[in-house]
Amino acid sequence: MVPITQIADRLGIPDDLLEPYGRYTAKLGLDLFDKFPKRRGKLILITAITPTTSGEGKTVTTIGLTQGLVKRGYSAIAALREPSLGPVFGQKGGATGGGQASLEPVDKINLHFNGDFHAITSAHNLLAALIDSHLHFGNELGLDQKEILWPRAMDMNDRALRQMATGLGGRSNGPARETGFVITAASEIMAILALAESRADLRRRLGDIVVGFTYVGTPVRAADLNAVGPMMVLLNDALMPNLVQTTEGAPAIVHCGPFANIAHGTSSILAQRMGLHLADYVVNETGFAADLGAEKFFDIVMPMSGHVPAVAVVIVTLKALRAQGGASNGTGPVERGFPNLQRHLENLQRWGVPAVVALNRFPSDTEDDLERVRAHCLSLGAEAALSEGYARGGDGMTELADKVVAAANASNPKNVKPLYSDSDSLQKKITEVATKVYGAAGVSFKPAAGTRLQQFETLGYGTLPVCVAKTQYSFSDDAKVMGAPTGWTLSITDATLSAGAGFVVAIAGSMMLMPGLGKTPQAHKLNATDKGVIVGMDY
Known part of the structure; x- marks a missing residue:
């Protein structure tokens, strides 16, 4: 790691806009927009196919792609969410990437990051x-x-x-x-x-x-x-985004941490905007799969912020394809998961954004399987490249970086549009998401949900977008249903109003807004030595 002042210097950020928190992290003053008033960059949106419980490497890919773009001579910044202690001590672990594509310092970011x-x-x-x-x-x-x-x-x-x-x-x-x-x-x-x-x-x-x-x-x-x-x-200091660095010294702006299954699931508008004013490319991660994080970006964040993605990167792993094909043990033909991949790519096409597939490679993956996935992506009109940021850092991401830049340069932001209009009723907005994105045949609104939605419309909140709280492990509201199911009905059991945020939350199925710990959580492997060194966060 280098002192955070050096990372700021490379971006042209003067000392008076930097508020260091120790040697390696700092907050960025909002007056930064006075010094850098013009947007110069393009937004790259990171998403994925439906994930397994261990995730498909969106943070690693976001960091690795940023490093790959820097290797190619571009000015690039990663925009990421802050880790929540829930996953850090729960099932998934930290949210700082891993291997040669990590944020640093890992422990400071995963634990109480700048308060x-x-x-x-x-x-x-x-x-x-x-x-x-x-x-x-x-x-x-x-x-x-x-x-x-x-x-x-x-x-x-x-x-x-x-x-x-x-x-x-x-x-x-x-x-x-x-x-x-x-x-x-x-x-x-x-x-x-x-x-x-x-x-x-x-x-x-x-x-x-x-x-x-x-x-x-x-x-x-x-x-x-x-x-x-x-x-x-x-919230006075918390409003200011945080500047950190990656394994290779690339800049990253890390701010806020809404989950994509129960909230809108991406980094702050201020973090994205600072990146767009400072760099050629901002690589912005969205949570879980494209039916959650990406959908909420296009239908909630983009209309509010005006941040239109130039390209979407869809992360695919052979493990996730096999899981979506019904193989719980990580074996079986990858082709069985192709319908899930295809639906995600079709959804991105519906929003009007070009997609590039990142094949996140693991040591056990075979060349034959990877080539079959690549060929299928090409048959669907999407370029694909290996993503090897974990093992090789930026050097393992340059092919992907080249394809992403080409797609971004060829895209037309005027083609990118939300799924529904403000004038649609709340129930129609939910139905649009359910039928066009999730593949449902229709929506069942339970009495409590229907009453709440009608109440919100009567009070004048009917023009707000909807944020569906739904399981991340399936297109449906049942985490056990794999692939790209059709002919099913989305069940909306309740609805809440987030008038300050500017959206209505529709709760699907039995989705909980407070998770629980598993039988063997990540907490069991974490410790601190007598010298004060954190152990167990070597992702």
């Missing part, structure tokens, strides 16, 4: 505390306790906190009511921070948060509780 998640969690729980305090001191606004939408948040997987009662033990402990926790990545404040374009925009969005409804059905907002000012204080 951003702490600030978001604190702001979220401050608002929850202000709600209960308002109820305790007379409830002047007439907030209906049964219609309070705002939970509490914690950045750790803990299934026991999904549903709970608070205020037990008498009046002095506040009003007794049912509530629960969401993981911080699912907090609306996380989404707001990721979508805010300025401090003024952050202030407006925080004020627009709807925490619940009165007895007569009127929305109660965070601004009504005088919560905006103190939340702005807590």
